[in-house]
Amino acid sequence: MLDVHDLTITFGPTTAVRGVSLTAAAGTVTGVLGANGAGKTSTLLGILARAPRQSGRITFDGADVTGFDTGALVRAGIALCPENRRLFPNMSIEDNLLLGAYGTGRATRRTRLRDTYDRFGWVATRRAEPAGRLSGGQQQTVAIARALMSAPRLLLLDEPSSGLSPVAVDEVGAVLADIARDGTALVLVEQNVRLVRALCATAYVLAHGQVTASGPVPELLSDTAVSDAYLGTTA
Ligand SMILES: Nc1ncnc2c1ncn2[C@@H]1O[C@H](COP(=O)(O)OP(=O)(O)OP(=O)(O)O)[C@@H](O)[C@H]1O
Ligand SMILES: [Mg+2]
Structure with a gap:
């Protein structure tokens, strides 16, 4: 459904995202994990043409949408649920x-x-x-x-669990699982490992704007180097 290839985003002298590639399939939840400042939000904004791309090819539903502006991407079927609601x-x-x-x-x-x-x-x-x-x-x-x-047929979510109680996180998780069941592709930026485990089959770990690990979530999260370095203490 979504194929992001070699996405690079810079804000003035800061390179927020460096050569990130990722894919997301219909009816699945794809996780994007990483510490504060790793480039998670910038990646989502870059997909939606709301952050300055230096490079990157975006394919959505088989069509090259790289040159589309945000309005055209929304009309094509991509939506963002932003950080801090x-x-x-x-x-x-x-x-x-x-x-x-x-x-x-x-x-x-x-x-x-x-x-x-x-x-x-x-x-x-x-x-x-x-x-x-x-x-x-x-x-x-x-x-x-x-x-x-x-x-949307692709929903980008930026830390929907942030600031919520564990019970509320579970409720939001149930809502997201239901949306994926309907066939929508979800890309979920999260620092809450429990939610990632519950929802995501595969995930990408970002550090300093780069993908440092990716794969099936159980394997990814059993790698203690990954958990310790990037995922904080919410496991
Ligand atoms: N609009 C902006 N102008 C300048 N620098 C920015 C801007 N947005 C992000 N950055 C920088 O880009 C880098 C990545 O930020 P980003 O917000 O994408 O990280 P994040 O992984 O979403 O972090 P968090 O977990 O805190 O939400 C950081 O160094 C940040 O300071
Ligand atoms: Mg962010």
Whole structure:
């Protein structure tokens, strides 16, 4: 579904991502792990043409989308659930959701809202409330639901577990597993090893902007050098 080849991203003098290649298949969750500053967020932003690429070829669903801008990539079927959720706390839950379908027609927005409320019943009940009134885990679910409002076939997720209680992490994990079961490809940036174990068949480890290890998650995580150096203490 997604094939990233030799992606390099620089911010002025800083090279955030150096020659990263990765693939993600439909209906699976592909992990991207690494310490703070390893280049995880930059990789996701680079895929979406929201960070300056020095090199890199992006193939999505068999088509070369390297030259596409962010809007075209979203229309092609790629969505991002960003770091720190980025909901608008004073806006209603429904208005936050509608931002995910920005640029689509009224009928499409209405259909997608209905699909969202079918999937997340409690969100429908609370749709008029300000998003800021929800718990952290509920806000993360709304942030995921907002990303789904563009009807993506590839969903990029940047640390959805961050700041959540273990129970809330499990709930978010169940939501993501359900989305993958529907055939969507997920790329999951995470530092929470438990969530990676629960969801990801394969993963990539980034350090200093480079892929230093990759492969099936059980093998990758049993490598203590990998765990100690890059994955912190959340195992
Ligand atoms: N907009 C930017 N301008 C300048 N430097 C940046 C910018 N974004 C990221 N960087 C730098 O690029 C490197 C990689 O950052 P990035 O945010 O991709 O890491 P990360 O793995 O997502 O880290 P974290 O776990 O803290 O979210 C860091 O050195 C960071 O300071
Ligand atoms: Mg980050």
